[in-house]
Amino acid sequence: MKKWMRWEDWVAVGVGLVAAICAFVMPQMGASMPWMLIVGVLLIAAGIANLAMPGMVAMEYVQLALGAVLFVAPWLGGYADMQSGVAWVSWIGGAVAVIVAALAVRPAMHMHDRTLPH
Known part of the structure; x- marks a missing residue:
């Protein structure tokens, strides 16, 4: 695996970017802005770190844990109204981030094992 080439990590960066942008452009409910902004920025940082290394x-x-936090954020932040677009962004984005991180764990383990000296 080369640096900056893993699609799973690019997807996680995209999910983080969407969450962070939606914190500003969508109507807010409860504490949706800080939850989506913080978790979105952290997802971007984790994705970039995974892409670089x-x-x-x-x-x-x-990255998987951050996706799970984004998924449960609507309940933790009090914006889990089914009519809320920000809640749907959190639920869908969190699920996508968890899935792509789970798909990336095994290749990362393989890459890690190849780089260790034997």
């Missing part, structure tokens, strides 16, 4: 297995788990 593809063998860091721990960062893949961090």
Whole structure:
């Protein structure tokens, strides 16, 4: 695996970007703005770290955890109204981030094992 080439991490960066932008452009409910902005920026950072250093297995788990946090954020932040577009962005984005991070864990483990000296 080469740096900057893993589609899973690019998707996570995209999800983080969408969440962070939606924090500003969509009507806010409850504490949706800080939740989506913070988790979105952290997802972007985790995705960029994974793109720059593809063998860091721990960062893949961090990315997975951030996706899970984004998914539950509507309930934690009080914006889980089914009519709320920001809640749907969190639910769909969180699910996508969890799925792509889970898909990236095994290749990251393989990359990590190849880079260790034997």
